[in-house]
Structure formats: structure tokens, C-alpha cells
Amino acid sequence: MTRSALSLRTALLASAALLSGLPVLITAPVPAAAQQAPAARPFDIPAQPLAAAIAAYGRQSGVQVSLRAEDATGRTSAAVSGTLTAEAALTRLLQGTGLTAATATDGTVTLLPLPAAPAGAAVLAPLSVAGTVTVPGDSSPWEPTEGYTARRVATASKTDAPLIRTPQSVSVVTRDQIDAQKADSVVEALRYTPGVVGESFGIDTRYDWTLIRGFSQAETGLFRDGLQLRSTGYASWRQEPYGAERIEVLRGPASVLYGQGDVGGLDLPGKSGERTSKIC
Incomplete structure (x- = not known):
């Protein structure tokens, strides 16, 4: 059976399990030779239902990822595009899903829900910090220079x-x-x-x-x-x-x-x- 046929079969089985409500385990297929943690590689995964996104991630990264069917229901992945390491790509893929990745010693990854916040805990909105960095001595030759080193x-x-x-x-x-x-x-x-x-x-x-x-x-x-x-x-x-x-x-x-x-x-x-x- 070819790799594309195997991927199609896995996707169909996962979809059927989700529709039937069975508590199955979704595993992204990966070739046996690709179990080693790879270096940075190109990723192109659009935003889509999480189960399909995990399957696409497994094909492109060479990392085996396991996810329970109930954890995938109703969740949508973030888009991932560019040359990234497998770990960085997965982190970006899971943004906003409420899931976290746990890596085993053999390199396989299991996705788990994040712990629930304690009762009464305040959830803060994302905080963005921006600023301007001034390098001493990097001013124009016709302007005052701070410090002893001119650049x-x-x-x-x-x-x-x-x-x-x-x-x-x-x-x-x-x-x-x-x-x-x-x-x-x-x-x-x-x-x-x-x-x-x-x-x-x-x-x-x-x-x-x-x-x-x-x-x-x-x-x-x-x-x-x-x-x-x-x-x-x-x-x-x-x-x-x-x-x-x-x-x-x-x-x-x-x-x-x-x-x-x-x-x-x-x-x-x-x-x-x-x-x-x-x-x-």
C-alpha cells in the first residue's frame, strides 16, 4: 500500500470514528525511517479541523502524534507555514486549541488537554509588549554620541x-x-x-x-x-x-x-x- 493510500485510509477511519462517537485514538502515520527528530523543514498546513491538521503535520514532520477523538471534536488548528522545527511547528499548530504536547522518550508525541484553571481564577487577556531599542554610539556622526564607542x-x-x-x-x-x-x-x-x-x-x-x-x-x-x-x-x-x-x-x-x-x-x-x- 502506498503512503498516500495509507494516509487516506487513516483519515477516513478517523472521520468515521468521530461521526460514530467512538472513543478512538487518532495517530498521525509516519514512515519508520522518519522517527528521528528532524531539523528545520518546510511546513504548509492551513487552518482546518484539528484531526486533519494533525494528520498533515505527521506527514510533513515525520513525527508520530496521538490524539483522543473526543479531544479533537470541535477544535480547529492554527495555520502553519514556513521553515520550522517539528517542535516549533506543533506549538504553532496547537495555538488556541487548549491542548499541549507531551513527548515520550521514543520521540512520539501525545496531545493532552491543558489543566483547567482553579475555580475563581482570573484569566488575563494576551499582553503584547513593544518598545524601541537604542544602541549607544549608533547615532549619526553629526549628532551627539552616547558612551565611548562610536559606530x-x-x-x-x-x-x-x-x-x-x-x-x-x-x-x-x-x-x-x-x-x-x-x-x-x-x-x-x-x-x-x-x-x-x-x-x-x-x-x-x-x-x-x-x-x-x-x-x-x-x-x-x-x-x-x-x-x-x-x-x-x-x-x-x-x-x-x-x-x-x-x-x-x-x-x-x-x-x-x-x-x-x-x-x-x-x-x-x-x-x-x-x-x-x-x-x-
Whole structure:
């Protein structure tokens, strides 16, 4: 007898038993080779009477499921569609039926009614919880960044790009880190940045003599909001860190974006206004 003929025969016998009111046991047929718990597989079971849904589940999952005829009477299954494990598919199939699954050591499953609620117990309606998850440091490069880790930068591409997808070496010193270090100058804020020597000639209150990978940034490597602060002669720019939202350090050549210049650069995006107004 073929598998389809066997399934049809089982469905007909179950239907006849339900019509006659006999207390029979409905068992979803399953090939002998499919008794092992399978991995995720595709399911396509429409909402239908529970007895027929269990039979379809047994064919598609390879799991033997037993159900008493009186427990199937008047119950309708939920629809199941998609690639799921056998356990997840059965859980979704039984939603709203008042039945639960008990799995034996041999892998077979028996469906049983859920225990009745104690007298006087209150039944609560389903509760849905929704919310928004904010990842610290995932804000735009032109907005305030919470914490010490920035995940988006603009220096290496002049766009709002994820740092992990930026094909250049970039470090970011956030506003929170500058404040935690109590840095009074840009070079003090860069003391923990790899590949950067902030005070190459010692402490200097006049200029910022910064080296990135051994190359001086005093003449063409200083930027404010992405605009170059070119120095001429002996004098050089000295930027204050108080008005900066962060310090972005670019290591490596960037002449494609910024033209002729040093190997790397320092960019200080200015602070942006708060989105919500405050009345002091």
C-alpha cells in the first residue's frame, strides 16, 4: 500500500470514528525511517479541523502524534507555514486549541488537554509588549554620541557610514571620552588613540604638533566639520575641544576626498544643537 493510500485510509477511519462517537485514538502515520527528530523543514498546513491538521503535520514532520477523538471534536488548528522545527511547528499548530504536547522518550508525541484553571481564577487577556531599542554610539556622526564607542563616522567617506564597513583605519574620540579624560586640548584627548603622537615636542600651549603614523598634521591634516584648516609658515592651528562633538582620526592617505595633504588627518565636527528645547 502506498503512503498516500495509507494516509487516506487513516483519515477516513478517523472521520468515521468521530461521526460514530467512538472513543478512538487518532495517530498521525509516519514512515519508520522518519522517527528521528528532524531539523528545520518546510511546513504548509492551513487552518482546518484539528484531526486533519494533525494528520498533515505527521506527514510533513515525520513525527508520530496521538490524539483522543473526543479531544479533537470541535477544535480547529492554527495555520502553519514556513521553515520550522517539528517542535516549533506543533506549538504553532496547537495555538488556541487548549491542548499541549507531551513527548515520550521514543520521540512520539501525545496531545493532552491543558489543566483547567482553579475555580475563581482570573484569566488575563494576551499582553503584547513593544518598545524601541537604542544602541549607544549608533547615532549619526553629526549628532551627539552616547558612551565611548562610536559606530558611525563621516571622515573616511564624507557620508554617514558604519565604522565596521569603512575600508580605512579610523578612530573616534567621543564627547563623553573627552569629558572623562578632562582634556583641555585636542592633543590631550588623543593620548590613548593608536598611531597618534599628540605632543611630539612636549607640552605646547601655542600649537598642536600632532603626528599620525609618523607624519605631521600641522600644515594640511587639520579639519573642522570636514573643511581643511591649512597652515602656512611656522604658525599652525590650535583647535579647542570644548566646541567639538567628537574627534575623528583618519590614518592613511585620503587625497581622493581631501586633495593634496598629509597621510591622514584630524577632523573635529562641531557640536550640534539639542533636538528638544529647554526653558531655564
